[in-house]
Amino acid sequence: MSNVILSLAEIVGENYVSSGEEELYFYARDPGLMPAHKPDWVVVPKTAEEVQKIVRLAKKEKIPLVPMGAGMALTGLIIPLKGGIVVDMKRMNKILEVNEKARYVIVEGGTSHGSLKAYLEKNYPRLRHSIPDSPATATIAANMMIHGQGRLTQQYGFNSDMVTGLEVVLPSGEICKIGSCSISPEWFSKGAPLPDLSGLFLGWFGATGIITKVALRLYPRKKMRDVEIFVTDKEDLVPDIIYELTHTEMAEDIVIFSQPLPLIFKDNHHITIFITGDTDEELEFKRKMLWDALDGFIKSKDGGFMWVQPAMKPILLEMPQRSVSRFADVKKGGGFEYSGPIILVERYPECTRKIVELSSKYDLGYSGMARIIGRGHCMMFGFAFTFNRADPDMMERVRKALHEVSNYALTAGGVFWKPTVDEQRMAIERMDPNTRNLLKMIKKNVDPNGIMNPGNWEVN
Amino acid sequence: MKYEDIIHRCFRCGYCKFTGDYSDFNCPSYRKFSFETYAPGGRMWLIHAWLNDEIKNSDRFQEILFSCATCANCVEHCVFTFSDDLVNIFIAAKEEMVNKGIIPPEVRDYLKSINISGNPYKEPADERGKWADGTAIQTYDGQDYLLYIGCVGSYDERAKKIARAVGNILIKAGLSIGILGNREQCDGNEVRALGETGLFQHLAEQNIALFKELGVKKIITLDPHSFNSFKKDYPDLGGEFEIYHYTQILAPLIQAKKMPLKEYKARVTFHDPCYLGRHNEEYDAPRKILKAIPAIELIEMDQNRENAFCCGGGGGNFFTDILGGGEDSPSRIRVGQSLDTGARIIAVACPQCAKMLDDAIKVEELEDKLEVLDIAEIVTRALA
Ligand SMILES: Cc1cc2nc3c(=O)[nH]c(=O)nc-3n(C[C@H](O)[C@H](O)[C@H](O)COP(=O)(O)OP(=O)(O)OC[C@H]3O[C@@H](n4cnc5c(N)ncnc54)[C@H](O)[C@@H]3O)c2cc1C
Ligand code: SF4
Ligand code: SF4
Numbered sequence: 001m002s003n004v005i006l007s008l009a010e011i012v013g014e015n016y017v018s019s020g021e022e023e024l025y026f027y028a029r030d031p032g033l034m035p036a037h038k039p040d041w042v043v044v045p046k047t048a049e050e051v052q053k054i055v056r057l058a059k060k061e062k063i064p065l066v067p068m069g070a071g072m073a074l075t076g077l078i079i080p081l082k083g084g085i086v087v088d089m090k091r092m093n094k095i096l097e098v099n100e101k102a103r104y105v106i107v108e109g110g111t112s113h114g115s116l117k118a119y120l121e122k123n124y125p126r127l128r129h130s131i132p133d134s135p136a137t138a139t140i141a142a143n144m145m146i147h148g149q150g151r152l153t154q155q156y157g158f159n160s161d162m163v164t165g166l167e168v169v170l171p172s173g174e175i176c177k178i179g180s181c182s183i184s185p186e187w188f189s190k191g192a193p194l195p196d197l198s199g200l201f202l203g204w205f206g207a208t209g210i211i212t213k214v215a216l217r218l219y220p221r222k223k224m225r226d227v228e229i230f231v232t233d234k235e236d237l238v239p240d241i242i243y244e245l246t247h248t249e250m251a252e253d254i255v256i257f258s259q260p261l262p263l264i265f266k267d268n269h270h271i272t273i274f275i276t277g278d279t280d281e282e283l284e285f286k287r288k289m290l291w292d293a294l295d296g297f298i299k300s301k302d303g304g305f306m307w308v309q310p311a312m313k314p315i316l317l318e319m320p321q322r323s324v325s326r327f328a329d330v331k332k333g334g335g336f337e338y339s340g341p342i343i344l345v346e347r348y349p350e351c352t353r354k355i356v357e358l359s360s361k362y363d364l365g366y367s368g369m370a371r372i373i374g375r376g377h378c379m380m381f382g383f384a385f386t387f388n389r390a391d392p393d394m395m396e397r398v399r400k401a402l403h404e405v406s407n408y409a410l411t412a413g414g415v416f417w418k419p420t421v422d423e424q425r426m427a428i429e430r431m432d433p434n435t436r437n438l439l440k441m442i443k444k445n446v447d448p449n450g451i452m453n454p455g456n457w458e459v460n
Numbered sequence: 461m462k463y464e465d466i467i468h469r470c471f472r473c474g475y476c477k478f479t480g481d482y483s484d485f486n487c488p489s490y491r492k493f494s495f496e497t498y499a500p501g502g503r504m505w506l507i508h509a510w511l512n513d514e515i516k517n518s519d520r521f522q523e524i525l526f527s528c529a530t531c532a533n534c535v536e537h538c539v540f541t542f543s544d545d546l547v548n549i550f551i552a553a554k555e556e557m558v559n560k561g562i563i564p565p566e567v568r569d570y571l572k573s574i575n576i577s578g579n580p581y582k583e584p585a586d587e588r589g590k591w592a593d594g595t596a597i598q599t600y601d602g603q604d605y606l607l608y609i610g611c612v613g614s615y616d617e618r619a620k621k622i623a624r625a626v627g628n629i630l631i632k633a634g635l636s637i638g639i640l641g642n643r644e645q646c647d648g649n650e651v652r653a654l655g656e657t658g659l660f661q662h663l664a665e666q667n668i669a670l671f672k673e674l675g676v677k678k679i680i681t682l683d684p685h686s687f688n689s690f691k692k693d694y695p696d697l698g699g700e701f702e703i704y705h706y707t708q709i710l711a712p713l714i715q716a717k718k719m720p721l722k723e724y725k726a727r728v729t730f731h732d733p734c735y736l737g738r739h740n741e742e743y744d745a746p747r748k749i750l751k752a753i754p755a756i757e758l759i760e761m762d763q764n765r766e767n768a769f770c771c772g773g774g775g776g777n778f779f780t781d782i783l784g785g786g787e788d789s790p791s792r793i794r795v796g797q798s799l800d801t802g803a804r805i806i807a808v809a810c811p812q813c814a815k816m817l818d819d820a821i822k823v824e825e826l827e828d829k830l831e832v833l834d835i836a837e838i839v840t841r842a843l844a
Contacts, residue, residue, distance in 0.1 A: 015493070015494075015786070016494060018495060018520075020497075020518070020520045021515050021516065021518060021520070021521075022497045022502075022506055022515060022518070022520050022521055022524060023495055023496075023497055025505075025506065025509050025514060025515050026495075026496055026497050026502055026505055026506065027496070030472075031471055031472045031473070042495065044494045044495060070474060071472070071496075072472075072473065072474075088494075088495070088496065090494070091494050112482070114478060114482025114483075115482055115483060115484065117482060118479075118481045118482045118483035118484075119483065121481070122483070135473035135474055135475055136474070136475060136478060136482040137473070137474035137475075137477065137478070322475065322539045325471060325473045325475070325539055326539055326540065328471040328473070328540075329469055329471070329540050329541065332469060333468065333469060334468055334469035334470050334471045334540075335471065336471075388468075389468040389469070390468045
């Protein structure tokens with residue numbers, strides 16, 4: 001094993017491999033609440049060929065491999081549960097190609113959302129991608145890996161639905177292309193009209209391979225954006241409001257936030273509707289359609305559009321919204337974690353009551369944040385609790401609250417998003433047995449040595 | 461340790477690593493080493509772990525802390541309310557290490573040289589004023605302004621040329637200036653950045669006493685590092701003077717055409733020194749000078765002003781070279797960014813940046829494509 005570090009150094013260069021206590025400490029944990037576990041080595045490769053060699057070495061030595069982006073999933077998915085090698089992908093950060101007319105981009109496996117946004121704004125001002133509100137360092141490949149959602153999710157589905165091709169290093173060490181790019185030089189489709197093999201990788205948290213390239217759809221970037229907030233204190237009406245809003249097909253993105261502080265926000269549900277347009281007329285037309293759609297709720301005094309203060313607009317309109325990260329410091333303690341089940345919009349009232357109940361039961365600061373996926377097809381409801389890293393008791397209370405959320409989400413018909421290993425276990429237990437067997441068969445055949453992010457999606 | 465109540469508040473979100481538009485990573489030590497541990501968030505988490513005895517003070521931990529260039533990109537871009545204190549926190553951790561006597565040998569040697577010789581070059585004090593030989597620059601004797609040069613401008617061959625250019629221009633502009641010559645000693649900015657607070661205080665107090673003894677009221681500095689120290693740290697120690705960087709004095713004079721300049725046809729990009737820019741928010745004075753020179757075309761790098769990428773010389777790294785070396789060294793990256801603009805000249809306003817970028821151009825073998833010139837040297841050419 002002592003040769004491993006030398007072999008890794010041969011592959012990536014000695015400056016880009018470490019078994020130093022400092023790296024082992026840092027890469028043993030993420031900013032969330034899952035227990036730390038140290039890796040044995042950390043590597044920072046630059047090319048797909050280097051990743052390939054690392055995987056071959058791991059296969060030969062039967063060493064676990066954990067790919068890591070920015071580590072912002074918060075649910076411990078990059079914690080090397082069985083030690084081994086953490087592969088920090090962020091040196092592979094090139095934007096390789098933009099096909100402007102076919103509206104797709106190909107990036108390396110460690111490219112961040114932030115850098116793609118900046119690149120498109122500078123070089124292709126008429127194109128954009130579905131950027132999440134995670135910190136700008138969050139990587140695109142990892143966001144696809146966990147079926148993330150972004151600004152365009154209400155219009156086009158999960159961010160992973162926007163993938164149009166992958167290059168993956170398989171656990172065997174082969175580099176494999178997925179989608180149209182396996183046959184053609186073009187990366188316009190991840191599957192159709194072929195068998196869609198992307199499902200062997202997306203959602204697997206690296207347990208079936210390491211993405212070294214990912215292509216994804218770009219969409220028209222309109223010249224103007226604006227935001228409207230419809231406020232109601234009747235959570236039971238929120239699903240109907242969303243139904244009306246999504247019927248108009250006028251919104252760019254719809255998110256709902258509810259939080260106890262500042263007090264002016266308490267007990268209200270802020271349905272935040274983003275709109276875009278190339279002209280004032282387009283923007284005004286969309287705004288009118290949205291207002292008209294909610295006219296009945298306004299007339300019955302069940303809600304109304306609030307005046308969005310000029311100072312608040314840039315905060316809401318920026319992408320990613322940095323204010324979401326700031327939630328981590330509400331308790332002056334640098335931490336928050338959320339469980340974000342994907343669940344029907346009709347469950348919104350229950351979810352929101354649940355978060356209030358849990359925050360009061362465990363005496364926690366909370367923020368409920370829902371993002372509509374598709375035309376009201378489902379939503380991500382984030383049960384977010386902030387904590388103070390210097391207060392172990394508060395951290396434990398957040399753990400307990402999140403555990404209750406997990407149980408609740410399953411009973412409410414939800415499916416865990418970016419689940420912790422415990423939630424994965426719960427999901428696997430509840431899964432249809434034939435589905436479970438299929439999952440097991442795939443994992444066993446693709447990764448017979450069980451070296452890829454072990455502990456994740458393991459069916460025992 | 462100072463700031464102990466803040467350290468656990470870092471979320472590891474990494475905003476601090478970027479430029480404001482997220483186009484690139486902009487923490488020089490992270491760019492060089494690529495491990496999260498060398499980014500601001502990594503430092504925060506490791507300092508926390510060290511204080512909790514979860515990691516030891518190893519050679520690598522020292523490298524991690526002392527490779528911070530104190531460039532303040534993290535201060536500019538961290539999204540939390542404690543952002544202003546980030547560099548102070550890193551300095552406080554270094555102070556702890558200094559106090560415990562466990563620091564990298566390069567840092568120890570630097571501090572020892574300052575302590576013994578008053579400069580990092582181990583040169584005798586009576587060599588300090590030699591850079592001014594043959595010029596009309598006088599020793600300070602009640603003139604309007606004290607021109608303070610700093611260690612680099614006083615002893616480094618490349619930087620001495622800049623010192624002469626600055627001194628000569630100020631005289632040509634009709635300003636009444638004087639230098640301390642052999643009585644000048646280190647300003648202490650890097651000493652403080654390296655965590656030797658005691659030595660810093662000692663240097664600062666000596667300087668303040670000397671300035672007061674000589675009746676100094678206004679100081680022009682050559683070096684943004686001295687500018688920073690005098691402006692930000694000396695007042696707390698009783699040293700209240702009017703402080704200017706030389707570009708702040710020259711800009712209005714040149715703009716008001718008090719110094720007629722000829723055409724100087726050149727494509728120039730400007731590298732913001734961290735201690736003038738992010739630390740003291742002076743982005744305009746150097747640009748005003750460049751823009752006032754007829755025929756100069758100023759082309760900005762993508763990473764400019766608040767988003768300028770550090771040359772890697774700050775935080776004492778100019779002397780210790782912990783952050784230097786290799787393809788990913790900040791100065792080489794910065795030279796690449798300059799080259800991308802199509803400029804032929806990298807204008808600087810700091811002798812440390814000048815030397816760092818000069819060396820990088822040599823390593824990159826770009827001497828026929830790029831030249832580093834201090835703003836004062838460019839003005840000198842336009843005056844000729
Ligand atoms: C404040 C905040 C706001 C957020 N908002 C959103 C949001 O709006 N939308 C959203 O979708 N998410 C959001 N998130 C969650 C998360 O940050 C993002 O989904 C993010 O994109 C994850 O990327 P990462 O690089 O941090 O992933 P990591 O945590 O590094 O990795 C996630 C998973 O992907 C695997 N992985 C990483 N790289 C590869 C690779 N190249 N190949 C194979 N597997 C890989 C890892 O092993 C891990 O299992 C938010 C998080 C925070 C903290
Ligand atoms: S220093 Fe600030 S921006 Fe950087 S990781 Fe920590 S909290 Fe985030
Ligand atoms: S001061 Fe500069 S070098 Fe130091 S951590 Fe901050 S960004 Fe990095």
